[in-house]
Amino acid sequence: xxxxxxxxxxxxxxxxxxxxxxxxxxxxxxxxxxxxxxxxxxxxxxxxxxxxxxxxxxxxxxxxxxxxxxxxxxxxxxxxxxxxxxxxxxxxxxxxxxxxxxxxxxxxxxxxxxxxxxxxxxxxxxxxxxxxxxxxxxxxxxxxxxxxxxxxxxxxxxxxxxxxxxxxxxxxxxxxxxxxxxxxxxxxxxxxxxxxxxxxxxxxxxxxxxxxxxxxxxxxxxxxxxxxxxxxxxxxxxxxxxxxx
Amino acid sequence: xxxxxxxxxxxxxxxxxxxxxxxxxxxxxxxxxxxxxxxxxxxxxxxxxxxxxxxxxxxxxxxxxxxxxxxxxxxxxxxxxxxxxxxxxxxxxxxxxxxxxxxxxxxxxxxxxxxxxxxxxxxxxxxxxxxxxxxxxxxxxxxxxxxxxxxxxxxxxxxxxxxxxxxxxxxxxxxxxxxxxxxxxxxxxxxxxxxxxxxxxxxxxxxxxxxxxxxxxxxxxxxxxxxxxxxxxxxxxxxxxxxxx
Numbered sequence: 467x468x469x470x471x472x473x474x475x476x477x478x479x480x481x482x483x484x485x486x487x488x489x490x491x492x493x494x495x496x497x498x499x500x501x502x503x504x505x506x507x508x509x510x511x512x513x514x515x516x517x518x519x520x521x522x523x524x525x526x527x528x529x530x531x532x533x534x535x536x537x538x539x540x541x542x543x544x545x546x547x548x549x550x551x552x553x554x555x556x557x558x559x560x561x562x563x564x565x566x567x568x569x570x571x572x573x574x575x576x577x578x579x580x581x582x583x584x585x586x587x588x589x590x591x592x593x594x595x596x597x598x599x600x601x602x603x604x605x606x607x608x609x610x611x612x613x614x615x616x617x618x619x620x621x622x623x624x625x626x627x628x629x630x631x632x633x634x635x636x637x638x639x640x641x642x643x644x645x646x647x648x649x650x651x652x653x654x655x656x657x658x659x660x661x662x663x664x665x666x667x668x669x670x671x672x673x674x675x676x677x678x679x680x681x682x683x684x685x686x687x688x689x690x691x692x693x694x695x696x697x698x699x700x701x702x703x704x705x706x707x708x709x710x711x
Numbered sequence: 712x713x714x715x716x717x718x719x720x721x722x723x724x725x726x727x728x729x730x731x732x733x734x735x736x737x738x739x740x741x742x743x744x745x746x747x748x749x750x751x752x753x754x755x756x757x758x759x760x761x762x763x764x765x766x767x768x769x770x771x772x773x774x775x776x777x778x779x780x781x782x783x784x785x786x787x788x789x790x791x792x793x794x795x796x797x798x799x800x801x802x803x804x805x806x807x808x809x810x811x812x813x814x815x816x817x818x819x820x821x822x823x824x825x826x827x828x829x830x831x832x833x834x835x836x837x838x839x840x841x842x843x844x845x846x847x848x849x850x851x852x853x854x855x856x857x858x859x860x861x862x863x864x865x866x867x868x869x870x871x872x873x874x875x876x877x878x879x880x881x882x883x884x885x886x887x888x889x890x891x892x893x894x895x896x897x898x899x900x901x902x903x904x905x906x907x908x909x910x911x912x913x914x915x916x917x918x919x920x921x922x923x924x925x926x927x928x929x930x931x932x933x934x935x936x937x938x939x940x941x942x943x944x945x946x947x948x949x950x951x952x953x954x955x956x
Contacts (some may be wrong), residue, residue, distance in 0.1 A: 476833045535884055546830075554832040585791075587799040588721045590765055592833065642887065 476552040478591035497549035520700030583646025594702030600673025609680035622658035668695030721797040723836035744793035765945030828891025839947030845918025856927035867903035913940030
């Protein structure tokens with residue numbers, strides 16, 4: 467029986483989503499819990515994709531197979547009982563055996579939280595503390611240049627083969643209660659490693675006046691990582707949603 | 712020279728504000744930083760009051776004396792350079808030698824953050840995760856019964872002498888973007904130990920329908936801790952402001 471889980475996590479205490487040689491990962495924690503539920507049998511989970519160290523998720527998705535059928539509400543409850551308090555299973559559903567949580571992704575949505583006001587220690591792991599007023603209108607203009615199908619090679623680390631991706635929609639949301647807080651939204655059919663953080667780093671430099679919004683066109687054209695801006699800190703980034711057909 | 716500092720902190724990693732025999736405290740961290748600035752001389756700081764383990768502060772206040780005058784912006788910068796990232800000095804100002812950060816308090820404002828929706832692992836240390844829909848209108852009614860000058864003995868731990876305090880103003884703020892999130896506001900001339908958390912715990916029971924809003928009158932009248940509700944978790948509580956004349 468194949469199950470699809472929707473889960474959220476606080477990435478600040480993890481070395482990223484995906485299992486690796488050293489350090490605590492979200493995948494390890496969920497597989498450890500599933501092993502207990504499956505009577506000490508190893509269960510592999512397949513997520514929509516990885517998130518890097520410090521990055522959070524609001525609705526990450528993963529699938530796995532269990533030999534015995536377990537009622538979905540009971541499985542959700544058992545998993546949450548075994549998992550640490552910084553990972554939470556929001557939904558468990560059964561899916562066809564042909565479904566794959568990574569290969570079937572139609573689009574993903576990331577958001578990036580940015581504080582342009584005074585440093586806030588309470589949000590240090592949850593919001594990028596830029597602590598400087600940025601030109602928000604110029605950032606909005608730059609976002610529009612990023613939208614569409616482009617070769618995003620300038621916004622990822624070297625070595626990727628095919629860097630053409632489609633950024634379906636972007637948005638800049640102002641916080642009605644806090645003029646210094648903005649949320650950047652990116653919906654795309656797929657994202658390259660560090661792509662969102664490198665786009666945000668470049669947008670920050672545009673907001674600071676170091677670059678112009680129209681420079682995005684040249685940066686995309688260059689297909690050269692050194693032409694884009696810094697990599698924005700991981701703590702502001704959230705995988706918000708994963709969409710399937 | 713007497714200085715007044717305004718500071719914020721993430722209380723989740725501290726055993727409370729005030730120095731104690733065991734565990735990390737906010738006061739210790741600030742006094743350690745001041746000692747370095749004062750050339751290895753011990754400096755005692757006097758805050759507006761303590762906050763318990765896990766409670767946060769947005770604008771806590773404290774005063775201290777330094778033999779040498781240091782320009783306030785430079786002192787703020789030095790302190791923030793020495794302090795851990797979960798404590799932040801927002802302002803340093805000089806005050807008269809007769810000023811006392813505790814004795815001169817005119818009023819304090821606490822807020823309490825409550826999530827009535829699904830558990831959110833990202834806010835586990837910053838919002839009380841009640842995860843059940845409460846009767847918000849009945850809580851609002853109950854808040855009005857708490858306002859005014861009362862003997863709050865039922866809402867504090869045993870052993871206090873004088874429990875008469877004035878709750879100047881209360882408020883319930885709905886989150887426009889999240890129907891499941893509410894903020895409770897309490898402004899008072901002074902608060903007893905655990906008073907806010909015991910009031911919130913009682914308000915939660917009222918919101919659950921276990922008690923009626925008008926029961927607040929009987930609870931106040933009883934002057935007996937066992938008549939009030941549970942102590943709400945510390946993670947939802949923030950010292951928001953301290954007011955002086």
